[in-house]
Amino acid sequence: MAGKTAKKRGKPESVSDRLLAWYDVHARDLPWRVRPKARDKGARADPYCVWLSEIMLQQTTVATVGPYFRDFVSRWPDVESLAAAPRDKVMEAWAGLGYYSRARNLHACAVTVAEEHGGRFPDTEEGLKALPGIGPYTSAAIAAIAFDRKATVVDGNVERVVARLFAIETPLPDAKKEIRPAAETLTPETRPGDFAQAMMDLGATICSPKSPSCNRCPVSDGCLGLEKGIAETLPRRAPKKARPTRRGACFYLRNGKGEVLLRRRPDKGLLGGMMEVPTTEWTQAELDEDALLGAAPVNAKWARVPGLVEHTFTHFHLQLAIFVAEASAAQAKKADGIWVPEEELDTQALPTVMKKAAAHAAPDAGPLFKGK
Ligand code: SF4
Numbered sequence: 001m002a003g004k005t006a007k008k009r010g011k012p013e014s015v016s017d018r019l020l021a022w023y024d025v026h027a028r029d030l031p032w033r034v035r036p037k038a039r040d041k042g043a044r045a046d047p048y049c050v051w052l053s054e055i056m057l058q059q060t061t062v063a064t065v066g067p068y069f070r071d072f073v074s075r076w077p078d079v080e081s082l083a084a085a086p087r088d089k090v091m092e093a094w095a096g097l098g099y100y101s102r103a104r105n106l107h108a109c110a111v112t113v114a115e116e117h118g119g120r121f122p123d124t125e126e127g128l129k130a131l132p133g134i135g136p137y138t139s140a141a142i143a144a145i146a147f148d149r150k151a152t153v154v155d156g157n158v159e160r161v162v163a164r165l166f167a168i169e170t171p172l173p174d175a176k177k178e179i180r181p182a183a184e185t186l187t188p189e190t191r192p193g194d195f196a197q198a199m200m201d202l203g204a205t206i207c208s209p210k211s212p213s214c215n216r217c218p219v220s221d222g223c224l225g226l227e228k229g230i231a232e233t234l235p236r237r238a239p240k241k242a243r244p245t246r247r248g249a250c251f252y253l254r255n256g257k258g259e260v261l262l263r264r265r266p267d268k269g270l271l272g273g274m275m276e277v278p279t280t281e282w283t284q285a286e287l288d289e290d291a292l293l294g295a296a297p298v299n300a301k302w303a304r305v306p307g308l309v310e311h312t313f314t315h316f317h318l319q320l321a322i323f324v325a326e327a328s329a330a331q332a333k334k335a336d337g338i339w340v341p342e343e344e345l346d347t348q349a350l351p352t353v354m355k356k357a358a359a360h361a362a363p364d365a366g367p368l369f370k371g372k
Helices: 002-008 012-026 035-040 049-055 061-077 079-084 087-094 100-117 125-129 136-147 157-165 175-186 192-205 222-229 291-292 329-334 341-347 350-361
Strands: 247-254 259-264 303-310 316-328 338-341
Touching: 012 035, 049 061, 049 100, 049 136, 061 087, 079 100, 079 175, 079 350, 087 100, 125 136, 125 350, 136 192, 157 175, 157 192, 157 222, 175 192, 175 222, 247 291, 259 341, 291 316, 303 350, 316 350
Parallel strands: 247 316
Antiparallel strands: 247 259, 259 338, 303 316
């Protein structure tokens, strides 16, 4: 369908020409980006910055990523310094960006590039894909943006633009099978990196999800979605499955010295490698206090804090009951984990859900909780 549609629309390459001309003037100013004018003067994208930004941007908005990106490059200006950093420090700097397996893979990837590639990122999609945490999308984005390889980069923004340009009415996720080949017909031989970024910018600034500004669009002439009057309804989506609710408990244990017990989660699985306020398994069973207390880190005098902590992950909603207790010296000795001064909780690599749990347990306890 993509090929047919592209022919009907005339020359697919004309889309790239028009889009690149638009990008030359309107490219967004992003901290990791080399804009066309700077490129003309000889500046080149730094593969480290492109890689770092692409990993951060997965599932996260440009506005959120900006400060994290600046913080990372000021702490670790190149791949070698990031590789040499303790992983805990990297996880700590990442806290709040979510999807923590990305931070673990980020560090593992930096180590691989530093140790096995002499500090230089491979410059092909295949070479990049072999690195930890780099899948088909990210390898294409880095190959195109950092190395100007002809690679088709399809993120959510590009998906929307292409579905509209080609009037692809198949609902997502099935539509992906049509969107990719359609996008490939647009990717130019020259400046594929700028083209990829131009598509992203078009999707982010003009071809927006709810009300595209087609009157300002450089490729409106030939947009089948616009021509058919269905652009705003694209891409279609299959109805979402309802998110299940899981439940569990967190145990906020103090030791009488102003410290709180934290544990490190296993590397594999949700929030892998992050610190946690000791928690139970999260299951779909109704909350049963006796059963939950059976999983407490020590047999102390636990008191339930009224209310629940609620947090929504991609695939499920979580409700946590919160218990607090003071450990005796003997109990504190027995407890498995790390004792952290309560006022330093904000310096720990605590994921958002665990910050919520700690704030619920001790609303006035320290800097972490101010203003919550
Ligand atoms: S004409 Fe409108 S719908 Fe089509 S690509 Fe441009 S902004 Fe998007």
